[in-house]
Amino acid sequence: MSTVVREAPHHRNLTCVKEYSCKRAECVARSLEYDRRRYRQKGYGTWQPFVDAEPARQHIGRLRALGHSLPGIEKAAEVSPATLSRILYDGVNKQARRIRPEVAERILRIPLQARPVTANTIVDATGTRRRLQALVAMGWPLKALGPQLGFHPRRLTDIIHGDRVLASTARRIAIGYRTVQARSPQNHGVPARSIVMARNLAAREGWHGPAAWDGAAIDDPDCQPEQTAAYGASPKYVRDNDRIAEIEHLYLLGESVDSIAKQLGGNRKYIGDQLAVVLRRRAEAARQEREEAMRRRLGEAA
Structure with a gap:
């Protein structure tokens, strides 16, 4: 047999x-x-078949804090998953109190150095999460962000609420963030209703836009965002003073509304509305001057 x-x-x-x-x-x-x-x-008389497992257990903990994975530690120490599990975890037989000296020696021989970051390294998701939240605060819903960043929207939903992420994912989102934050969602096919809903979501969740983070601070879990005033659309037809001054100057030179619109690159309605503001302001100033002149004359007559 x-x-x-x-x-x-x-x-x-x-x-x-x-x-x-x-x-x-x-x-x-x-x-x-x-x-x-x-x-x-x-x-x-020096035979010592077993040694205390605690130093090896603490060394493994320090290695993991530096980013080393358990399979990587197993490979470096040339031990089986069962041996490492017995050292680390309180299972049926509880944690190992003693281990073979050669096992302890191989574990303690692994240097306490940070593990090199590779595409599959799991890293802190703080910066990645803040970047997605900042884009939502700009008015980008996750459904529209998916094609912009190259991720399925459901995957972005997981990331935006997660604590850990692959280094390759963090790098892709960081690259995409630099591009998308310079884009206006309404100019890339996002409906106005979706933009409002995204901004409202960010406001409810306390998410901050790109302006709240200064450079590398967005990746630092200990950094707090710079508090800025809540977003609000400018009142209708309000523009910067220089623009209004240009319109007023050209009008006083005798230019027509159509001519001013052509020279400044605006539409006729906008120029007309701004010109109406200018004329009302000038009329009010003239009225005040007349009243002031009248008061002076009455004072002199008295």
């Missing part, structure tokens, strides 16, 4: 020889070296 030979799941430690009777030359040599070391240390 033939005997089924079980294949070891890996060949990184003594398990393959002791439990699976592995015959690989390197595995047998590793097992023999372990036996020789054990016999020698027993003879000297």
